[in-house]
Amino acid sequence: MAVTAEPIPSHVSALDYVIGPALDQGHDVALYAPLMFRREARRRGVEFHRAGTDWTCDRTVQHTASDHWTAAGNASFNGYVFGRLWPDRAEAKARDLIAAWTRTRPDLVIAECSDLGAHLAARVLGLPVLAADNGLGPLLLDLWDTDIAPALTRLYKEHDQDTPTLPEMLTPAPVDWFYETLPHLPSRSPRAVRRTVAKDRTDLTEWRETSAARPLVYASLGTLATAMSGLRPTVEAMYREIVAALLAVDCEAIVSAGDLAEHLHSPDPRITIVRHVPQPALLHRADLFVTHGGRASLLDAVQATTPVLGMGILADQPGNVDAFARRGLGRALDPAATRDEIAGVMAVVLGDPAHAAAMTAAEAELARLPLPDFTALRDSS
The missing domain is CATH 3.40.50.2000 (Glycogen Phosphorylase B;)
Known part of the structure; x- marks a missing residue:
């Protein structure tokens, strides 16, 4: 094959x-x-x-x-x-x-x-x-x-x-x-x-223990826009607004920013900035996922039943986060949203159990799909 x-x-x-x-x-x-x-x-x-x-x-x-x-x-x-x-x-x-x-x-x-x-x-x-x-x-x-x-x-x-x-x-x-x-x-x-x-994406070998009293927010804007040199300033500015928003929310956070991580700093030990994490594994520990809305990232969130705050940047991403927001799986914001707007929506999603319930139902629907049978697919093509 x-x-x-x-x-x-x-x-x-x-x-x-x-x-x-x-x-x-x-x-x-x-x-x-x-x-x-x-x-x-x-x-x-x-x-x-x-x-x-x-x-x-x-x-x-x-x-x-x-x-x-x-x-x-x-x-x-x-x-x-x-x-x-x-x-x-x-x-x-x-x-x-x-x-x-x-x-x-x-x-x-x-x-x-x-x-x-x-x-x-x-x-x-x-x-x-x-x-x-x-x-x-x-x-x-x-x-x-x-x-x-x-x-x-x-x-x-x-x-x-x-x-x-x-x-x-x-x-x-x-x-x-x-x-x-x-x-x-x-x-x-x-x-x-x-x-x-x-x-290898489901093994969380390194983990910083978080306080059970606070929710955990995970933020990542993916690899595509970060890899495009002309969009890096836009993505870096988005990360800075996200980190500033996290400082205003009573939570712990992990921000995965690829090679932009070395340009980002948090004065608060509640917020950890890293280059990479095994995302599917980490999402099983998270209470909210701030994401660019790539298809794979959104499906990682469903399989972990973690509500999303989507900030679609380019290509299919804006449509993806709008589709998830319509289904009650989280909220969507414009990439130009300010730190105050981001913090406000974070607080709303973290405080509304309806989003987590919608994610649980979505995960069950996703799990019911059949595995592909490649012999049968070959014979029918």
């Missing part, structure tokens, strides 16, 4: 719901991805084959994408990144995969939903293929007819293929959680399957 990923730091962990069950079912799994994911493949015990480049690490690409977000907002960012940049990079990825899969033909391809080159390569070679939703599925469907398919048409014609289409999609959550606001769904709606995470 071949699994593919595109060069976004968190994207292999977002595919654990595919990789883990495939290994448990005895399948041979190989990850075809840019070089940045070689270590991630080794940690999961799967073969690694280099395919595509680490193009998202290019500073010019990052600055141009950041400029779209800063100057014209998230819609402009999405149109540029997913409607132009991603289709432009599909040709190189497809070329690598066609060469690799001609030598060693997989029985089934599970391609990240945004891996447009992998979708084409599987189609050219007549391989069974499914798209794995990494959180961008609703956004891709929304842009498909207007931006993505037209941008891919020339490349598809060069390979003697008809109109570009998105393969049937697997999604690790009930379909209506994230797809309910789309004007239309494809003829085959995404297939909801159970979500699993890698074992």
